[in-house]
Amino acid sequence: MDKKEIKNTDTFTLGGKEFTSRFILGSGKFSLDLVKACVEKAGAQIITLALRRANEGGLANILDYIPEDVTLLPNTSGARNAEEAVRIARLSREVGCGNFVKVEVVRDSKYLLPDNYETIKATEILAKEGFVVMPYMYPDLNAARDLANAGAACIMPLGAPIGSNKGLSTKDFIQILIDEIDLPIIVDAGIGRPSQACEAMEMGAAAVMANTAIATAGDVPAMAEAFKKAIEAGRSAYLSGLGRTIERGASASSPLTGFLQD
Amino acid sequence: MDKKEIKNTDTFTLGGKEFTSRFILGSGKFSLDLVKACVEKAGAQIITLALRRANEGGLANILDYIPEDVTLLPNTSGARNAEEAVRIARLSREVGCGNFVKVEVVRDSKYLLPDNYETIKATEILAKEGFVVMPYMYPDLNAARDLANAGAACIMPLGAPIGSNKGLSTKDFIQILIDEIDLPIIVDAGIGRPSQACEAMEMGAAAVMANTAIATAGDVPAMAEAFKKAIEAGRSAYLSGLGRTIERGASASSPLTGFLQD
């Protein structure tokens, strides 16, 4: 089996669709002309879309910039409780955005941390209505179990407060989700550098989502490509099996003795 | 200027030679048949070679596995002081390994930490004899300045004890070298994961060397490729300009208010 075939068989599945790209691109902070370049450089097969944004410019407008084979992931940003999230999701399906939805419910206006309880409620309702529900959540194992039971297609824990670029502040608890939950774990929010996205993948995450890290970079399309490569690198490292760590001491990589004595 | 041209112009120079690959591959822990696969997957243009190893199998033997356009970097592993390092380097040039040399002087047998003082002495002698000297060192700013004055072509600080896969334990001090020394800084030793190599590049390192992390992986050539991508990602991120970090609070990437009120 050659490399290309291997790559094609390393997929993850959401709502019956198979994806080979493990980089989910947020669109919320880009100008429209950057969206297209970023999708291309990122090799993204899923891109988020805030419905409000679609409304502002007209949905057709933003869709012009997104390739046809890319799956739209409308989010429920703006929702402050389950009910509002459900309304936004239904509206999104009605206007033709498909049945994928990223459930975001945020009560807090300072840290913008997701409300797990309301998110579980919305997930349950929407999953029953046939949505492919991708819930954004605070990485709490009990809540993740409830989301899985409620019918979520994956779990999207945050790495750090959204837009903070602080990286994997919740690392130990994301690892627990990866180890315990039998759904794809997609790290979302807070990832600020390609190295952090790479590390999340080395830990066994199924995918990583980024937006602010790219939108606030100096060269936006180049940063999108950097994330793509880092995510692929982390995935390969995870599949290859990382080497052991030595806590104290060292291990020579070259022969250290005898040369001059030969 | 298209991407390919950009890539070709992002080079660094050692001994008058320009390199586009920023991944230096150690060969010390590989079996010969893996060397070739790794060089290819890594896209490496420089590969280290312990002279003792060349001797064992016959130099021709190992060279069979290394593409012609790859620069050999013989190291002085086994040297316990400057004098021994100088002898090994001269021998290396005599047997046809060229004038590049990685100076390694190690007195300590437990942590295998380089001896900066002896390394400076060897560097001074070898630079005067026309070698392209790449000194492996403990990341100490004063020693790095002395190495630069002694004629080093670059500085190769360790990230952590060799073979430990512990990553960037010396991070704060490698950053100081990058900021203060006007030579390529190549992080060597201790790098255990692609994400760590990526982070070193994001900090502004010129290149990263790895050996144990790849040799102890489950799938050696796949890990070599993972490192290649991670290093490229980190380099692109550095060139693109990383976004700002928010220490406290968050920043929405999607519009959070008003949607339902429209």
Add this chain to the structure above:
Amino acid sequence: MDKKEIKNTDTFTLGGKEFTSRFILGSGKFSLDLVKACVEKAGAQIITLALRRANEGGLANILDYIPEDVTLLPNTSGARNAEEAVRIARLSREVGCGNFVKVEVVRDSKYLLPDNYETIKATEILAKEGFVVMPYMYPDLNAARDLANAGAACIMPLGAPIGSNKGLSTKDFIQILIDEIDLPIIVDAGIGRPSQACEAMEMGAAAVMANTAIATAGDVPAMAEAFKKAIEAGRSAYLSGLGRTIERGASASSPLTGFLQD
């Protein structure tokens, strides 16, 4: 005002009682004869008590080892949902353990992470019944707000999985609770070393609880005293106002120039 007076005025209040000691001692892992020594060395004014344990030996038995002026804090360990926690708390009050209760609801048997949702429900019921409710929780800002609204006397977020001695894995999120919640934040679970307890206090925590770190130490009473001092040190540092950090560069503490020129 002399030092002693200052110390006496630095108190925090739970259920109308003022406490000067900011070290809450867990008793779950000690043999009875160590409990007394630890309370003394720790200077603890609050000590937890698992009801089951009281039952085993007879409540009178364990109380013999706890000084009279120390407030008992029965916990609901063993409860897997709100209903069970409520039953245990009521029983505890009936058998004479007072009206303080630490609500612990744990569904998961591997990581023993608290169930925030069931904890909120139990807190609401027990607060209405006049209990001084101290809920153990996973550090989630939204859940902490709900606990405050439900009538909790304080918030007890975990630092890391209980008994792990891993320290402040949840550091960034405990800081958010300290900054946002207008109740005492008492860090509970995971604290493995005095330095970690000290750091929690420097961040502004009101108190720290420890059990495993002390029970698994070589010299148990000496470790109890070490925690006491570290907690006092962290509290003083917080009150004194920590100095600024310099991210890049340094700042001489002694005059660096001119001496020899004078």
Add this chain to the structure above:
Amino acid sequence: MDKKEIKNTDTFTLGGKEFTSRFILGSGKFSLDLVKACVEKAGAQIITLALRRANEGGLANILDYIPEDVTLLPNTSGARNAEEAVRIARLSREVGCGNFVKVEVVRDSKYLLPDNYETIKATEILAKEGFVVMPYMYPDLNAARDLANAGAACIMPLGAPIGSNKGLSTKDFIQILIDEIDLPIIVDAGIGRPSQACEAMEMGAAAVMANTAIATAGDVPAMAEAFKKAIEAGRSAYLSGLGRTIERGASASSPLTGFLQD
């Protein structure tokens, strides 16, 4: 043996003198009237003194503020090479500051990192002249061995650039010194918080020195006392034997099952 006796027997020795306090106070950044308060609150038995400072105000002046039983530790700050350090040390002894000397040699004006090579040279000369030499150094195992061979009474590695308050950036390498060098290891420079001083002691350091962290605090004497307690806590924890850490999973401290079934 009661506690007081235990405490008195836990000493470390420099130049034949026994010390029970493990907190060395820097005086470089304090106003004179704060020195006295700090020495008292810190319980320090050793206090550093920059000779230039003594000269400015007259040596008698500053000595008025330092209790008689406190050992003066003049430093060679201002020295840029071994020769200058030696001159300052001799001068210090001549003017009556005793035979303890902290050797500081700093070439770099931005990060103020010590020059290990010149420090070794000065140490060798001064040790032969009967000084009790306490060398400030960059934590490099090879240099520490050379300092020990040169006659140093202890090793004083930096935790981070002086005055930065960044803490134990060099942690892994200070641990190596503690494990490998048979002299007291005294962590000096960069320690910004009591929790960091506590951690250094938990690792097995013999003592900690601080100056900027205290001088830049809001309440200087209170911070001096906080450091004292944190250092004592860390020392006790080290002597008591720290408990084990659980990398994955948890360990209940209270009985989790059976209560309601009894």
